[in-house]
Amino acid sequence: MTWLADTRASYDTVADGYADLLRDALADAPHQRAALAAFADLVRAAGGGPVADVGCGPGRLTAHLHGLGLDAFGVDLSPAMVAVARRDHPRLRFDVGSMTDLDLPDGSVAGLLAWFSLIHVPDDEVPGVLAHFRRVLRPGGPLLLGFYVGDRTHLKTEGYGGHPMRVHVHHRPPERVEVWLRGAGFEVEVRTLLDPYREFPGAILFARRA
Template sequence: MTSPAHLTALRESYDTLADDYFAQVPPVSGMDPLNRGMPGAFAELVRADGSGPVADLGCGPGRTTAHLVGLGLSAFGIDLSPKMVEVARRNHPGLDFTEGSMACLDIASGTLGGIMAWYSVHHTPPEQLPGLFGEFHRVLAPGGRVLIGDWTGTGEEVVPGPVFGHPVSYRNYFLPLSRLVELLTEAGLDVTAHLEQEPDGRLKRRHACVLARKPPARNPAPVTS
């Protein structure tokens, strides 16, 4: 089966960027306090639910997966780029990393306690986000949590210039936070919290974190005689 063009562009570009990405992009622990805080809150909620493992989707070189494990979660990473997976395995031995697409997960339905998509959703064309979030809903256990961290915008499509000196062929799609919330809700996920930060000199674009949850299973009504 032929891979969609945007996935081919992503795979080829991130294969080229993998080593420089690991060397130059800070881990979650090196980000600002709010960006550090949201994964911590997500981990606490997932631990309290006790509903299954966590998938770090678009895990890149594995630092976010390792961060989640350090927060006490049973986490594994999935990335589209074979080179990113190679870098993740090399730098985080003992953790589980697999090549794959977040839009078509080789994961049984209703089995995950959580999903983290950390600055990876913005590569998906907007018209494909309903299917992507529907896939999130499918693999989550009832009550399972989602944390999305990503750049936001006004709906613009951006063709980036060279990244770390390497030309790339992928595109970025920066949606308003309100649209991300709407799409998650339409996919059957309850948005429980969201936070958007303004550019502050260090950051050149708004970015947001969104917490959502698959509705818990309802207990059947008691049978009365």
């Protein structure tokens, strides 16, 4: 798939710049930290176990979840991103992989985080990705999604230090994502908007494998 190859190549190109830019971003994001802490509580309440950070990039959120006491590991499409994650967080596990064909056993994870990592997946591919998320989650396991709100797609050609990129960024209404989640076998529990009055607002959805 061309979009997968473009996404992999783009993030391979910007991996170091991306890691440097976002390394301390959570320090100025108390609402995001609160959402991640709530997710950690939900994982523990469901019995605990391995947690997958899918689309982990340089591993900053994987490490944050580990700091919250979770057995977190990361998966990312970009080998360069995984190399940065392994360098910066050598005691944690990071694997190269695609959320379109998630190489994890059925029911093997207690929770799954996909933090602004669905934004490059075309609409017609999202239901299949969510089906993989459901497959690898244990029954009752929590899912936390972050994504951009809107109803448009734009082509990103440069980013993170001025490096060339070629990725489509999809902004979606939360209602559409909720429909996809329910269709994939999830129960949606909470929807929260981030920075609703900024140019590119975000949304957080908490769901659970039914």
